[in-house]
Amino acid sequence: MKLLSKYYRVNILATIIVVLFSSICYYFTIHYILIEQLDNSLKVEEQEVLDFIKEHGSLPAPSSYNDQEVSFKPSISNAPVRKFRTTDSFNKDDHEPVATRELIFPVNVNGTTYDVFVRKSQEETEDLIQLILGITLLIVVLLLLIVFLINRFVLRRLWKPFKSTLSQLKHFDLTGKNRLQLEPTKINEFRELNEAVTIMAKHVSQEYGTLKRFTENASHEMQTPLAIINSKLDLLIQGDNINEQQMGQLQGIYDALERLSKMNQSLLLLTRIENNQFNETAFISLDNTIKEKLLYFDELIVNKKLIVNTAFTPLNINCNRQLLDILLSNLLNNAIRYNTVGGTISITVKEDELIISNSSLLPALDGQKVFQRFYRHANSTQEGNGLGLSIVKQICHDFGYAISYFFSGGHHEFHIKF
């Protein structure tokens, strides 16, 4: 539920309750005041009748004019009392009952007790109350309408800085591609929010930067010990009295060292790509670059007796030359390394897409994990460092290419949309 609708709901409910309650109070108050007024005019009439009796010693003639009626009746009760009451009486030509206010008071004329009835129609009073209530209701409706309109248009504008902050947060990218640029606002709450968000983003970026620097420094620091081990091994194998078994062990060290060095270099490369250290771009012919790469890999291809099928449409892409080189090398290297002897590689360049497909002994890879760092298929026997495809993915991410993996008919396929 939106904050705004929740607020509306509470607000409107409260308004309605308050308005209803106050309308009821209002009604009774006005009703009371008007009846009081009516009673006062009845009292004036009473005084006139009493004055008449005092003066003339007889009852005045019953009268009826202007909704006001005076009549007399000999009292039946022994102890008559003076009282006001509201009754329904019927008009002569109207069948609708009409509310009437009457004052009954006893008078004594020449030893006979009479009840005097002074009546006045309440109709005008009722009309007045209705009118007042009608106007009140109209004002309430107008008020609600105005509140609704204000909420709709003003609140929407008021919330704009919040919405803007939110949308920026959604697109916030740690690698620094989308920095936060929050709109300045005069609203305290939003300003506080923006300040908090800015501080948080700064913290997160700093932490991320620290982590990246750590990876970079760790990789750098590792290069020197690796270089030392390598050089010591190179010296060690020059010795004359090393037997075959020891040489085999040294070869094992060499191979492990090479893997470690390559892994380290790959990690460094990943960090550099993330740091956008390759920002020079140029329009490069993809098909020609692939042709050069295939020449470069010729020995590996021939060695595995692979058949390479190519279908090239000329395509120029805007990319960093070095990164494109790495991207193609990694994909082709995988296509060769995980292939079967005598297998096939198909490379297709279409107007906006590159497809590299290869046969392999490995079953389908996990499409979710294939680009993760250090992901390797359980059946994989080849010595990869598990970073090649992460690097490919990172390069694609940098240049806004979409890379996807498919498995069909025993072939692994990588599609890159430029």
Place this chain on the structure above:
Amino acid sequence: MKILIIEDEKALSESITTYLRSEEYICEVAADFNTALYKTETFDYDCIVLDITLPGGSGLDILKGLKENGKMDGVLIISAKNSIEDKVEGLKIGADDYLPKPFHLSELSARIAAIIRRRNFSGNNTIQFNDIILDTQAKLSTINGQQLELTKKEYELLLYFISNKRKVISKNAIAEHLWGDETDGNIDFIYTHIKNLRKKLNDAGNADYIKSVYGMGYKFTDS
């Protein structure tokens, strides 16, 4: 030939000097910025092996100093950073080559030899091993005056062998020299190239110079 090794890691500079001395180079070591600056300003070397990160300053500043003083020493940068910026910067200032750490000593030695050859103004671009002569400018090889028909890779392989003559070179070092970084786990195919080169040398000449060392590497030797 005099080589100055500017490297602060003692273990590494020791390895380098041991290897290069056995190739009859005269080696000196500078382990910090000031020593390096003093030596480069005072003496002349055929080649300087220069590490970029040094205690007391940057190797690039030493390189700048050399160029400002009009020194002709060849310079090979070795760096743990392996960043394009450093490489471009170093080569722009006037370094002859750039070798990222970690490296094989055979690779370092071959690169130093190449720098010294290129800097050799006597116009002699040939290197000789017994009856084999390589013309490094024309990239031609002859054995007993007879031209060898070698592929590009075979020529590079032969040059690499002669640059590291009488040394055991690991298969890893050979694969990396010929194919760079693209060899992950696939180094057995270098065997084909060795076999072909060996056959061509045997057909044209006499001795079998390429000795296999317990399947872990090769040695180019006449003894």
